[in-house]
Amino acid sequence: MEKVIDEIVQWLRSSVRDAGVNGLVTGVSGGLDSAVVAHLIQRAFPDDSLAVIMPLNSNPDDMEHAEKVIETSGINHLSVDLTETHQTMYGQIQAKLQAKDAFREDSDQLADANLRARLRMSTLYTVASHYRYLVVGTDNAAEWYTGYFTKYGDGGVDILPLVDFLKHEVKELGQYLGIPKEILTKQPSADLWEGQTDEAEMGTTYAKIDAYLQGEEVPDKDKKLIEQLHARTSHKRNPVKQFHRSR
Numbered sequence: 001m002e003k004v005i006d007e008i009v010q011w012l013r014s015s016v017r018d019a020g021v022n023g024l025v026t027g028v029s030g031g032l033d034s035a036v037v038a039h040l041i042q043r044a045f046p047d048d049s050l051a052v053i054m055p056l057n058s059n060p061d062d063m064e065h066a067e068k069v070i071e072t073s074g075i076n077h078l079s080v081d082l083t084e085t086h087q088t089m090y091g092q093i094q095a096k097l098q099a100k101d102a103f104r105e106d107s108d109q110l111a112d113a114n115l116r117a118r119l120r121m122s123t124l125y126t127v128a129s130h131y132r133y134l135v136v137g138t139d140n141a142a143e144w145y146t147g148y149f150t151k152y153g154d155g156g157v158d159i160l161p162l163v164d165f166l167k168h169e170v171k172e173l174g175q176y177l178g179i180p181k182e183i184l185t186k187q188p189s190a191d192l193w194e195g196q197t198d199e200a201e202m203g204t205t206y207a208k209i210d211a212y213l214q215g216e217e218v219p220d221k222d223k224k225l226i227e228q229l230h231a232r233t234s235h236k237r238n239p240v241k242q243f244h245r246s247r
């Protein structure tokens with residue numbers, strides 16, 4: 001485990017060196033993936049790493065867990081509450097759409113959720129440009145394959161140190177790094193609306209996605225769903241689709 005962690009830490013350092021910047025910043029949510037990333041970037045750059053906690057009508061337990069991650073990793077941090085910003089911005093957009101009769105109740109929850117993820121991304125990039133840091137994303141292999149992230153939201157980052165790790169491997173890294181048990185064992189959640197859990201929304205489990213990605217047998221209906229999610233989200237993993245004129 002120490003060898004794997006050392007490899008990631010070296011990769012983080014070379015990413016910073018190659019980019020000619022000073023360090024690394026990430027958002028810490030109180031969830032497992034960002035807890036692991038916070039520990040790793042703190043190891044790579046004890047004096048030049050930063051965790052940003054961004055509450056937005058957040059679950060109080062998660063925010064308590066985020067504070068625990070700051071304490072146990074010893075990472076520098078700051079907190080930016082986005083609740084009011086989000087309320088103002090979403091409220092204004094909603095009113096304009098309603099005035100044009102274009103507001104759709106069935107799109108409301110997801111549109112609202114994705115704005116939250118994009119406000120967090122904007123906050124991280126604003127902080128990053130002041131410190132001259134890179135923005136570190138937290139996506140793991142299962143999330144990346146299924147496209148379970150917001151395009152240009154939590155998917156809008158500079159580097160992804162965990163993208164080659166399955167969810168259970170991220171958990172193993174977390175165990176080794178001494179992440180508190182309550183963070184290791186809770187249900188993964190994007191916390192974009194009350195009661196949201198990744199597995200309920202995706203319709204399958206991380207255990208099945210991990211198994212599938214390792215080439216193990218999974219029930220047909222899960223296999224089909226995972227492949228559907230993957231195909232539907234290919235645009236998120238690829239550079240912006242461009243038109244090239246004929247010459």
Ligand SMILES: Nc1ncnc2c1ncn2[C@@H]1O[C@H](COP(=O)(O)OP(=O)(O)OC[C@H]2O[C@@H]([n+]3cccc(C(=O)O)c3)[C@H](O)[C@@H]2O)[C@@H](O)[C@H]1O
Nearest residue numbers: 110114117147148149150151153154189190192198201235
């Ligand atoms: N074929 C295509 N080619 C190019 N672009 C395409 C496209 N299809 C849609 N699009 C664009 O992509 C947009 C849809 O993608 P996107 O905006 O990402 O939105 P979408 O995939 O609909 O939703 C994001 C999903 O990620 C989950 N999430 C978000 C944030 C954090 C976490 C977490 O685990 O913490 C999870 C969230 O709960 C939700 O299930 C469309 O509005 C459209 O603009």
Ligand SMILES: Nc1ncnc2c1ncn2[C@@H]1O[C@H](COP(=O)(O)OP(=O)(O)OP(=O)(O)O)[C@@H](O)[C@H]1O
Nearest residue numbers: 027028029031032033034053054138154188189190
């Ligand atoms: N309240 C928040 N404060 C700061 N960053 C956040 C917050 N909510 C989400 N994020 C950022 O968005 C990322 C995506 O969330 P995601 O839920 O996939 O990861 P996680 O919460 O770290 O782990 P888990 O998937 O186990 O819940 C987080 O890792 C974090 O970087």
Ligand SMILES: [Mg+2]
Nearest residue numbers: 029031189190
């Ligand atoms: Mg989470």
